[in-house]
Every structure is written in structure tokens, then in C-alpha cells.
Amino acid sequence: MTPRDLHPGAWWIWALGLATSASATTNPFILVLIVLAAVAVVIARRTEAPWALSFRLYVYLALLIITVRVAFRIVFGGIDDGVVLFSLPQIPLPDLAAGIQLLGPVTRTDVLGGLYDGMRLAAIVLCIGAANTLANPRRLLASLPPALYELGTAIVVALSVFPQLAESVVRVRRARTLRGDPGRGIGALRRIVVPVMEDALDRSMALAAGMDARGYGRAGTATRGERRTTGLLMLGGLVGLCIGVYALLDQTAPRWLVLPFLIGGVVIAAVGLVSAGRRVQRTRYRPDPWRAAEFATMACGVAIAAVLLTTSVGVAYPWPDDLPQLSIPLLLAVAVAAAPAFVTPPPVLDAGSAS
């Protein structure tokens, strides 16, 4: 296939599908397989851009999560029956903390339970990390629907402000040594904050003037009526979504509220977004196309999520003392999840490329 960058939205849907499936199981074999699928795709399809080199950090974070989870189970125990692996001297606690046990006998159930739990969270983190590694976060923001464009711009600007702020803090701190003892407490803070804030304000004014002069926020051609329609649609959609989510979470609410309100809310909000976007005269430079490869990638993520969500409880959540089970459909689903490693076009490898 001709090398090109896949639409960032496709990578995110695929990764969220994997994360959803990881969240629906504590079966260590399935979790390992899901992580392997994610890693295989990352290795096959990542670029050399700065954000693509961050995957290692997610791996460290995942290992840390597992370690902490297991350590907590060892320290606080929890399940007393089962095979005792080793015993630690128990620390007696006052009656106030009844029910909490510090150290003491450590059972296999405890350790494996902590391990499975940690693995589930670690797998979710790695799936999100895979999305971040494969998709340029800025391109994702640029792919927002036109009505949300301003929001995307605001986020992009905010993201670029942070390194600038850090730079001016370093500069001002260094300059401070040129003028006498720094002092302590509020006074010292002020000596840094005042020049940094002045600097940030000047920069924002310059940026706002520059954006204004380059046509940012040119007036659309919407009439008052159109604006009112858009507003009503957005508001209606939000209210519908709220009722739907409430009904979903509150078990005492009537069940028939859930689906119609959720779906209706989403549809009305989507119509509102489209109607708001129609009067935006903006266009996009080199938009990422959405083609067969994007559909395939998305389908792979959705497929594994669907399979995991319908897996029987016994397979998905094995009791730590039993040997976890696997099934043919599960193996097939994981194979499908790893398919983007070869069904997608390879990325454009251009050292120093950032777009």
C-alpha cells in the first residue's frame, strides 16, 4: 500500500475498542494477548515524530501500576482462605481500624487477584498509549467537526502556551539571581509570577492580534433564526443525553427511558453540530481522508470489544485460584485486533516531520 498517515480518529476508535475489551475482563491470558496485539500494531505503524516515541513511558507506567497493585494486596491482605504463599509478621492495629489487616499471611488468591486487577488497568493504559503513539494529537484536534473548530484552536493554543510559560519561568528565575537575595515565601513567588504573567499577557495579546489580523473568527452568514435553531438543537440534545445517562445509571429509574433518550439525545446533538457547522465558512488544509483502511481499523477495534463484552462471566472474570480459560472466538478476536498492523498503509517516515 502507498504510505500515508491513517486518520487519527481511526486509531483512537481502534484503541478505545481494545481498551473497552481490556476493561471487560480480568483474564490474564486475554489481557496479555490484547496488549501484545496493541504492541504489534504500534511497532508496525508508528512514526519517528516526538509523540510516537512516548510509548515506552506508557510501558513503564503500566509496570508501575501492576507493581503497586500487587504490593497493596500483600500489605493489606484481604482474603484469608486459600493457599498461603508466605507469612509476614502481622502488625496489630487498634480496634478503630477493625477489618483492616496489615501484612500477615499472604495467600495466592491475594497476589493473583492483585496481579489480574493491575493487569487490567495496565492494559487499558497501554491501549490509550498506543492511540497516542500512533495518532498525532494535533491532527486529531484538527479533525474535529467544524462547529467545534474554535474549541480545537483554543486547545492547540493552550498546549503551546505551556512550554512558553515554562521557558519564561526559567528565564525569570535566572534573571532574579542578578538582583539581590531572592527572599522567601510570598515575596519570592511574586518576583517570579509578576514578570512571567506580564510576559504571558503580552504574548497572548500579540497572538490575539495576529489571529484577528489573519481572519480568525470571521463572521458567518447565519441569520438569527438559524442561530436559534442551532442553539435549541444543541440544548435539546444535551438534555436528552442527561436523562438517558441518568436512567442508565440509576437502577430505580424506568428502563424504557434509557435507549430512546440516549439515542435521541445523540441524534439531536449531532444534527445541532451539523447545523452549526454548515454556516462555518472555514476549510481545512490537507484533511486526512477516511477510506477503506480507516473503516477496517475501526471495525477491528469494535469487533474485539463486541466479543469481550459478550464473553461469559466465567471466562472473562476467572476466580484467581482457577486456571483461566481461553476460547477459539477469543483468540480469533485478538487476531483481528492485531490486523491493523498490516491492513493499514505504512506511515510516511520522514525524520523531523511533524505533520
Added chain:
Amino acid sequence: MIELRNLSFTHDGAAEPVLRDVDLSIDEGELVLVAGRTGSGKSTLLGTINGLTPHFTGGTLSGEVLVAGRSIRDRAPRDLADLVGYVGQDPLAGFVTEVVEDELAYGMEQLGLDPGTMRRRVEETLDLLGIADLRSRALRTLSGGQQQRVAIGAVLAMHPRVLVLDEPTSALDPIAAEDVLGTLARLVDDLGITVIVAEHRMERVIPFADRLVLIEDGRVRDGEPQHVLVDAPVAPPLIHLGRLLDWDPLPLSVREARRRARDLAQFAPPVAAVPDLGDVVLNVAGVTVRYGSTVAVREVDLQVRSGEVLALMGRNGSGKSSLLWAVQGAGRRAAGTVQVDGVDPATGRAATARALVGLVPQTASDLLYLETVAAECATADQQAKATAGACRTWLDRLAPGLPDDRHPRDLSEGQRLALVLAIVLTSRPRVIALDEPTRGLDYAGKHQLAQIVRTLTADGHAVVLATHDVEFVAQIADRVAVLAEGEVVSAGAAADVLAESPAFAPQVTKVLGAPWLTVDQVAAAISTGRAS
């Protein structure tokens, strides 16, 4: 193309208007230079052309502004984006995206051009400005001159008919400035675009300018540069030379002046004044500064004597600032020794270092954080453990008559520099280091700064300054060291070093040849010639 009719502008809360009854008409395809003292309203005038004044700045505008035959008084800058391109003072502050290519496309996205047109224009703009090899680079990693060219390209891609630039070369070294100005001149030639430039360093723009607009006390004069410059209060050395020698018309380029200067050979060339120098105060040996794997300064040796001014020159990023910070002791130093009267500033406490080397950083206002001039001075006295009023005394010597209750941000660029210098001097350092002190100063401001530096050297201080400003160096420096990639590539007496480098030669040297440096020298030669 542009017509200002009876235009006046008053800032909110100001009693006097900044611009008064301005009548100006600019034809299509002209390159116009707007000049005037700092704070005379150059930026305000530029802003009226695309609506930033008053839509963005506030204030009251009266009169009429016509661009391409249409009144734009009630139109916001964003609605004029396809007509007037505006490039602000600091290109980096105005960038919206991260990458060169996206930045070029940003304005067109706002205009709603179709993707095919955008794609074509981005490629054309990349070629037009000679930045095709930078297309996928991150904007923050570019050099100052490259950033400025990307900023110009980003507005040019919208195909405006007028291009407005506010101080496009003030932060650039001479070579990068010439690149940017050459690009502008080519745009005027090739595209017939109307360009309006405000610039302090007029010597850089005058050779390209068709017309000069001069702002004085809110009034505006305009005309051919030769005519307006005859009595303009701001003028580059070349014009001063022409005025001194009664050349008519005034020479606008070095080449013109050189042809006229043949009969000047009769004057005795200036004798390099041997300044009354004391002992070596600052001794720098083998200083190296590293940031990770990049070497900013490599094994630099320097000596500065009491009463001497050493100028460090070189491209942006050649290590001038790093060297100054290393000398002060607050910056890093990987190797080498720095001694001020035999003491290393980096070894003792920060207070000791301040008493040895006083550094005024590039963004001098980083040192200021209080509400009034008086409070800043009082705090400086405490911090330096000096007698009360020491800082104020320095300030009165450097910039007499600054009101105590003024907010430091309301001071002019030159006054703020004087305040920071006074604060630094309160610690009574032997060596004064100035990093790009002429930034934002007009000719009068630079003249005042030169006076200040002479005051300091007369007191026996040693002065080291890093600057791009060739003409300022010609005025003030005894010795010059040129840095390239962190190494000293040439060093010696100012007249020798400046004259032998094509990039750093001041205008008078270019016209008359070495060892002439300044108009003052020519004036002195003439008066002695007449006397004898």
C-alpha cells in the same frame, strides 16, 4: 491603494491625540518606510490600515481610512484579512500552529479557500520565500530570520494587496535582516504588492524604500526619502554624513555615497584614539558552555581592561548571551576560568558575583516586578545592602527626571533599560555586561545609551556588550570580538574588526573605507582641516 483622510487617533484616557489630522495616500506597488521616534505612533498608524487600531487597541479614531477604494473604518481586522496582511513585531508570538506548512495554510483556512487552491498556494509561497526546505519543521526550532520569513509567507498566502510589517528586522542580525528585506523588495518587484514597513534601523530599509513617512509630534510628513530626510529628526549615519558634507540630493545607498565621496580623501584619516586604559579587570580564559551535547561557547579567551568597551558580535545563536551569563557566574560554565580582579564570580555567593559583574539581560524587564520606580529603587538598595538612595542616584545620572510614582511598564524602552541598569549598578560591580541593549531604542535612545556607557567607563568600569547593532558598536566600542558557533573568529580594535567584515562594517566605513567609523570622526576631521 491606501488613503488616510484627516485621521486622528486618541488612546483611551489620554489627553493628547497620538496622531493628528493625518492625510496620506499610498499608491499601489510602493514600498513605504514609516519612521519616527519611539512612541511616536508608528504602530498605531500601521494598525489603522487593517483595523487593529481602534478595534483591538481601543481609543477613538476620527477621519477616514480607505483601502482599495473602500472605507474600512467600521470593519474588524478579521474581515480585512484577505486585503491587508499584517506581520507583528515578534513572529513567534503570532504563530497559531506548530509546523511551517500548517502556519502558511492557517489564514487560508479562515478565508474558506478550497483545498486545491490552498495546496497550490502553500507550495508557491514556500518557493517565493525560499523556505521550501523548512516545510515540515517545527516553528519554534527556526532561527529568527526564518521565523520572520514564515510569518511573512503566512500572510502572503492569503494574497493580500497590502503588506504591513511592524519592525520586521529589529531582532535580527545584519545578515538575516538583509535576507528578509531582500525578500520584501522582491515581493514588491514581482507581485506589485504594496508594502508598508515601520523600522527603527532605517539604514536597513532606506535603500529599498520608494517613500518615507515621518511621524513627528502626531503629525505626518511624507515624500521621497531624499527630501524628507533633509531635516528628519531620525536618520541613519549615511544621511548624517550627507548632511555634514552638504550633499544634494542626499545619498540613499552606500553605492551612491561612495561615488560622491572621492573628494573626501583630502582629510587626514582619524587617528585611533588610544583610550586611557587601566589594568585588566576581566580575564576570561578557555571558557566553554555546554547545553547537553550542544556546545554554545567553545574555549573563549577574552581580556577587558578598566575603562574599556568590548563588543561581542555574531549571528543569533552564536553564543554571545551564553558567554555573558557564564562571565556573570549565574549561567553555566563547563570549563575555563573567569576572573574579575583575580576573583571568580561563580565561586562565591550570588551577592559576591553581583558586586563583580553586573548583567543586564536581553529582556531587561524580567528584573522588574514592583509597581513604582521608587519601590524598585528602594528594594534594590536593600538587596545590594547599599545606602538608601544609591539606586536613585544612579538612575538620576543615567536618566534624569524619572517620576518616582511611575509604573515601570509605562516607561519607554530606554527609560526601563536605565532603571534596570541603575538597579544592577547599585551592587557596584566592576564589570558591566549588557545583552542586546539597543533593542527597541531609536537613534536618540542609542545616543543616550552611548552617553551612559561613556559615564561608566569614565568611572573605571569595564563594559562588555553583546549586540547586532553595527552602528552602535562603531560609536562606542574600543574592541570587538566576533563569535561564530561559540568560537571567537576575529578580535581586535573596533576599527580593524568592523572594517574587515562585510557584514559588520558600519555605513561610514563602507563609504569612506577603513579606518573611518562614525560621522563624528568625519566632522572632527573637517573642523581640524579648516582650523589648520
